[in-house]
Amino acid sequence: MITVDVQHRGGTVLLSATGELDQHAGEPLHAAVDGIPVGVRDLLMDLHRVPVMDRDGLLHLLDTHRRAERRGLRVLVIGWQPQPQQCMADIAGIPGARTATGERYAVTGFRRLIEQRAHNARNSADFTAGWLPRA
Numbered sequence: 001m002i003t004v005d006v007q008h009r010g011g012t013v014l015l016s017a018t019g020e021l022d023q024h025a026g027e028p029l030h031a032a033v034d035g036i037p038v039g040v041r042d043l044l045m046d047l048h049r050v051p052v053m054d055r056d057g058l059l060h061l062l063d064t065h066r067r068a069e070r071r072g073l074r075v076l077v078i079g080w081q082p083q084p085q086q087c088m089a090d091i092a093g094i095p096g097a098r099t100a101t102g103e104r105y106a107v108t109g110f111r112r113l114i115e116q117r118a119h120n121a122r123n124s125a126d127f128t129a130g131w132l133p134r135a
Contacts, residue, residue, distance in 0.1 A: 002017055002025045036073065055118045065077070080101070091118050
């Protein structure tokens with residue numbers, strides 16, 4: 001479960017998330033972005049209090065980022081914790097611990113790569129689950 005706190009500071013909005021970034025994160029993140037008034041230029045997303053992220057949470061974060069950009073906002077994500085960074089590294093296929101995926105997230109091409117791979121992993125898991133025997 002994730003909660004989102006939104007603070008307006010001039011032409012910037014600070015969106016601070018707290019909790020796990022998982023399959024349930026989409027609605028609160030989207031509502032926060034949809035509530036940003038016209039005229040705001042920058043969105044700062046603070047993940048300092050997000051210790052855990054899974055593939056679905058990453059997809060929600062990417063979708064929220066894209067949603068904000070479509071509204072003309074410049075987005076900067078800060079406060080990446082170790083497990084969410086490792087989750088992105090695992091999905092991207094980057095070997096080793098402590099990869100700098102938080103910094104790489106700022107690059108559009110990296111976001112596209114991890115989004116594609118996260119969707120592929122989800123589709124593969126969904127497909128495989130359909131073939132498993134039921135208990």
